[in-house]
Amino acid sequence: MDSVLAWLIITVIKILVILGIVLGIGAYLTLVERKVAAHIQRRPGPMVVGWHGLLQPLADGLKLLTKEDLFPRYGNRFLYNLALVLALVPATLVFAVVPFGPEFETFGIKVKPILTDVNVGLLLVFAFGSMAVFAIALAGWASNSKYALIGSMRKAGIVVSYEVVITFAVMGPIILAGTLSTYEIVQKQIEQKLWYIWLQPIAFVVYMFAVLAEMGRVPFDIQEAEAELVTGFTVEYGGMKFGLFPLVEWYVEGLSLSAIAVVLFLGGWSPINIPFLGFIDPLFFLGPLSPFVWFALKVTLLFLFILWLHWTLPRYRIDQITSTAWKVMLPLTFVNLVLTAVIAPLIWR
Amino acid sequence: MEYMALLIFFGVLMAVALLFVFINNLLGPKTPEAMEDYPYECGVPLYDRSAQATFHQGYYLLGLLLLLFDIEAAFLFPWTVVYRYLGVFGFIEMFLFIFILTYGLLYAWRKGALDWQFEEEYF
Numbered sequence: 001m002d003s004v005l006a007w008l009i010i011t012v013i014k015i016l017v018i019l020g021i022v023l024g025i026g027a028y029l030t031l032v033e034r035k036v037a038a039h040i041q042r043r044p045g046p047m048v049v050g051w052h053g054l055l056q057p058l059a060d061g062l063k064l065l066t067k068e069d070l071f072p073r074y075g076n077r078f079l080y081n082l083a084l085v086l087a088l089v090p091a092t093l094v095f096a097v098v099p100f101g102p103e104f105e106t107f108g109i110k111v112k113p114i115l116t117d118v119n120v121g122l123l124l125v126f127a128f129g130s131m132a133v134f135a136i137a138l139a140g141w142a143s144n145s146k147y148a149l150i151g152s153m154r155k156a157g158i159v160v161s162y163e164v165v166i167t168f169a170v171m172g173p174i175i176l177a178g179t180l181s182t183y184e185i186v187q188k189q190i191e192q193k194l195w196y197i198w199l200q201p202i203a204f205v206v207y208m209f210a211v212l213a214e215m216g217r218v219p220f221d222i223q224e225a226e227a228e229l230v231t232g233f234t235v236e237y238g239g240m241k242f243g244l245f246p247l248v249e250w251y252v253e254g255l256s257l258s259a260i261a262v263v264l265f266l267g268g269w270s271p272i273n274i275p276f277l278g279f280i281d282p283l284f285f286l287g288p289l290s291p292f293v294w295f296a297l298k299v300t301l302l303f304l305f306i307l308w309l310h311w312t313l314p315r316y317r318i319d320q321i322t323s324t325a326w327k328v329m330l331p332l333t334f335v336n337l338v339l340t341a342v343i344a345p346l347i348w349r
Numbered sequence: 350m351e352y353m354a355l356l357i358f359f360g361v362l363m364a365v366a367l368l369f370v371f372i373n374n375l376l377g378p379k380t381p382e383a384m385e386d387y388p389y390e391c392g393v394p395l396y397d398r399s400a401q402a403t404f405h406q407g408y409y410l411l412g413l414l415l416l417l418f419d420i421e422a423a424f425l426f427p428w429t430v431v432y433r434y435l436g437v438f439g440f441i442e443m444f445l446f447i448f449i450l451t452y453g454l455l456y457a458w459r460k461g462a463l464d465w466q467f468e469e470e471y472f
Contacts, residue, residue, distance in 0.1 A: 096355050174430065
């Protein structure tokens with residue numbers, strides 16, 4: 001009985017931490033994005049609300065909360081609201097299997113900083129990732145507006161194409177680790193003294209392309225296409241309902257996919273790796289906090305890389321994006337899979 | 350036990366999502382106007398009310414291809430986990446499977462399922 005209670009308390013604390021990370025940091029990433037965008041274009045960005053615009057996300061949230069609740073006249077109200085639920089819930093559930101650091105002990109209880117270390121973790125990640133397409137398709141369909149429908153169809157086409165690519169791309173690291181549990185994959189990388197990016201550069205590049213596509217980031221932001229479609233499938237949503245879609249699509253999914261990339265390719269919470277020799281930890285002075293800092297640092301750098309691309313690259317046409325997925329990325333992942341299968345026995349030893 | 354935590358998290362997230370759905374109805378002003386819920390278009394009256402009409406068939410093809418390849422990916426996932434214990438037999442089996450998969454992709458490619466601008470290129 002006592003252990004069940006302890007488990008329940010730990011689980012609730014973990015859920016609160018994850019919700020804080022997802023919604024709190026997710027909201028503050030809007031400010032980060034605007035600041036990064038502004039400084040890339042040599043302007044200051046938001047400066048008025050708070051010191052250097054630090055309170056801007058709160059002001060934005062307050063504004064979105066106090067908007068009138070509008071619903072497009074010819075739409076379908078049930079599907080319109082269902083799309084919101086389908087957008088938020090699966091995208092955030094992915095965080096249940098993201099390991100933030102190694103197991104530690106407090107008050108005599110061993111705690112793994114991961115909500116559930118299920119043995120099919122990665123399968124869950126991609127199952128939930130596939131649910132995003134339902135939210136997008138429903139949002140456009142239920143709004144019954146031409147801009148929304150075109151935007152949602154484009155986005156659904158892109159997500160569908162890159163969904164296949166991303167599942168084949170992650171198979172390389174899974175073969176090397178021999179497990180689907182995210183926690184175990186990181187442990188295997190530490191045991192083998194090898195970040196999988198050193199053996200899986202093709203898979204990593206393909207994975208990053210797929211992340212950009214699933215997030216709807218430049219160069220794959222054709223579903224948003226500010227100049228022609230206004231904002232794509234979210235055009236008929238207002239207030240907080242509108243606020244939720246970019247929050248989920250850009251920040252929650254961006255964070256979760258970056259975190260999974262770090263887990264699969266960059267050794268999770270392990271410090272800098274020299275292949276087959278060991279790890280160098282310049283942050284050793286942080287003691288037991290160092291793994292958590294490393295994990296956060298890697299995710300942040302990957303996320304900033306995605307933001308940086310946003311202001312560097314042009315936008316592609318929908319048929320170019322999907323044909324790149326099927327004609328270039330997918331054959332590349334097949335080649336990578338066979339190569340990995342050949343070299344994997346050398347890694348296991 | 351592991352999946353119970355997932356279930357609890359799912360419940361919490363459903364509550365948060367429903368909050369997001371209804372919060373504007375609770376906090377926002379209600380000032381109804383005649384045209385405020387009119388679908389967003391160019392400012393002229395809608396030519397036809399429904400946007401749920403036909404669209405480019407390339408999207409249907411993408412959906413079909415997703416079904417085929419995602420199911421095959423689902424078949425490969427268990428293999429990736431137990432590959433270590435299968436040895437040479439596992440490698441040859443997988444190689445044949447990926448070969449057939451690649452052949453299917455080449456077939457779709459050859460049939461033009463991946464080309465959206467067929468007409469413009471060939472006529």
